[in-house]
Amino acid sequence: MKICVYAICKDEAQFVSRWVDSMSEADEIYVLDTGSTDQTVALLKERGVIVEQKVITPWRFDVARNESLKLVPEDCDVCVCTDLDEVLEPGWRQVIEKLWKKGVTRGHYRYTWSFNEDGTEGSVFDYDKIHTRHHYRWTHPVHEVLEYLGEGMERVVYLTGIQLNHYPDRTKSRGQYLPLLELSVKENPNDDRNVHYLGREYFYYNRYDEAITTLKRHLSLPTATWDAERAASMRYIAKSYAALKEPEMAKTWFFKAIKEAPYLREGYIQLALQFYKESDWFGVAYAVENALKIKERPLSYITDPSSWDATPYDLGAISQYYLGNYEQALIYAQLALNCAPQNKRLKSNYELIAKALK
Template structure:
């Protein structure tokens, strides 16, 4: 399989070189589309490829993405951003795509680094450009050109997304830009909960939890398909926002979604946090114990040191020092647990 990388950039001199350097062994062509950089971004890109193109920014990510796809010479393309760095790429996993005749899209593992947490998700990023293109001015969606459904397969490709770190957010001013674009999408599609979810998530990243809750509530009041991945994220991020607003009693609304997500470790862990913040300690410990040794969740450590740490905190608050120390010690090298062990 010959693979083209398609990337759109703007003022990414801090991150671009590492991203492209990590990708070089895995792609046969690099396409970089610049949407108006005023720093050394294009200069850095030209060290890796001569296929660097200008595209005037028109407040439409899909338009820029599709322009990059048009410039590729290979049919199979991998779409990444400059703030995303490959950490794992098992080429043998690509054979799955070649064995399937039907239209198929490869989903890579994206690890978002947010407030010192590593939150993973699967996203569609590897596909045939002859069959697919993007739609949507922001948080653009991959769709078949004929509008028909398609299959997806998980690939053994992992990427770290560093665009949500405080330093990058401040430097790029992406929060303000995204809010502006998302508000336009919500205005155009007021009955589509997806755009309210994305707007709420952006306010959440900006730590404007009151606005985030308002957006999430509007989305949750609309008809929802609870089998969709983003809807579970909507439900859970709404509750995290309520916790950050210290609306602990209101966060108990999470119980209402048990029938949809009882088998999700992310749901179990969050339910434990909700009980913990409502001083329902027995129920909280029960939830956290179910997380230990469970399958991986979106948040790193959610099946190991994080529930153990929370159990230790509960025991310490209740005055059970021996039990607290025992669970802190089970957290391994988790810095917060080591700190408590020094101070308890």
Template structure:
């Protein structure tokens, strides 16, 4: 098996050495530079990476990545697409050779999102189609580009190969917005682009456009992923406050396994002082929800807040054993929170008072 790691680059000097070292187990390391003005090219060459200068006009991510893929030698069996701000954990080559079967066309590895190299704590993790066969694949979409296979795709998955992505916030939202609008114009039935474009408008506080796109997304026949559909409903609940309860309930029906929805519902019931429904939402979110492993998982929803709200509801319902249990768990998850400490002490005292009154 011959393996090539490839990508595109533009002013990525700060990432070069780490990227090149992590890809060193490959037979080929190939970078298509799209016009760097720093010393990216020099650093890549010094690291033994094959660098090609390319120009893509007008700019599209799919055209750039397809150009890079075309530069991979024909004797390669497996390709790894890895951006410059990503890196593979050591030992990935042997794990790839074990996981890749004769019939495999693509392999999903574990993608771990981190805020920086110095901070090992993951923001989130999800499966990523980072390995694919040399022939039959092309990138599509001018942005949020994805790999598509010309025949019957036979994917596989492994958690043994881990790729880290050092996420940064330096995004040209205006440029990305134009490219997403182009992507949706090229394929009006692309539900994922419709979702992402609606989300981008929400980020820019362009509520009318966002609501229109997200409602359109929910009506598309290609909109079938329940986790993503429920996320669109959560966004609509935020932007259309008079329909908040309705959208959150629809999101719950769509994806009852997502804690994010139960926390949103819990906050809504807490704002209304609806203690019975708050207890119901907290119970379901704590006991029945799970992480999905997708990019939609919100780590903050797995913090103290749902237990905190559940404890408050339990107190109001005089379910003091449960109030104490959840208050303790909330404090475990945020040990320096003085309010949580005060709440726990109060609940313990209240439980003791109720026992003495019996």
């Protein structure tokens, strides 16, 4: 089996050594450099990576990805697409060789997109950028995805044991995302996925009215059927209303999100945070109690790490404290501290509640 890694990059010299080390199980590594002005290209070539340079104007991620895929030889069996700020944990090739059967076209695997300050995992979800050399192309100017062009059905295997970790450069701007998302939606106004992303991006830019309008349009699209993503749109609508000082509308939309996807913690936790802002301790307690009934964490990009870290227990401890239920508050405070033992505020809260209990 011939396995090749391919990537795009620009000014990522700081990541080259670590990235090549983690990709070294491949037979060949190909990189399209899109205009580096640092030592990225020289460092890649020193490590034996096959590099070509091409400036993509106007910039689009899908065009760059497709150009990088063209570098991979026709006789490659499996292509592994990563970025230079990502790291594959050792043994990934062995997993592919074991699980990639005849007829498989694409592999899914576990991806840690972010890490918390203490080194624990933050956002974790399934990823899908391992595929056959032929019958695939990248689409969308940003948040690009692989489109299957082969005959018949795409055949997917879950590559249990592969772990990809993301260690981004936090100083890099994401300013290009908004215009590219606007372009993507202009090109395909009924693509529900990118309409959701665009609405979310408006929220990130504090353009709350546009976020609400765009996310409501996402919900109106007939193809917007994934309940988890629909619920995420509802939560961003709710947070937009909260930012616009309309708390009742915010709570209405948080409850809509909970109804849409009752198996997700996120609606309850973000509702709890809204109640917290209002010092509604019964509301906080209600939302936390219901969130903690949900035990299974989905491996989806929709999942918010704060729903699965110390936050639910922290909110539970605070609400129970103000309700005078010190014993329950102390239990929650201990659980929160277990999640983040180095957090000084959580430790201080625990000590305060323990003192009140005495």
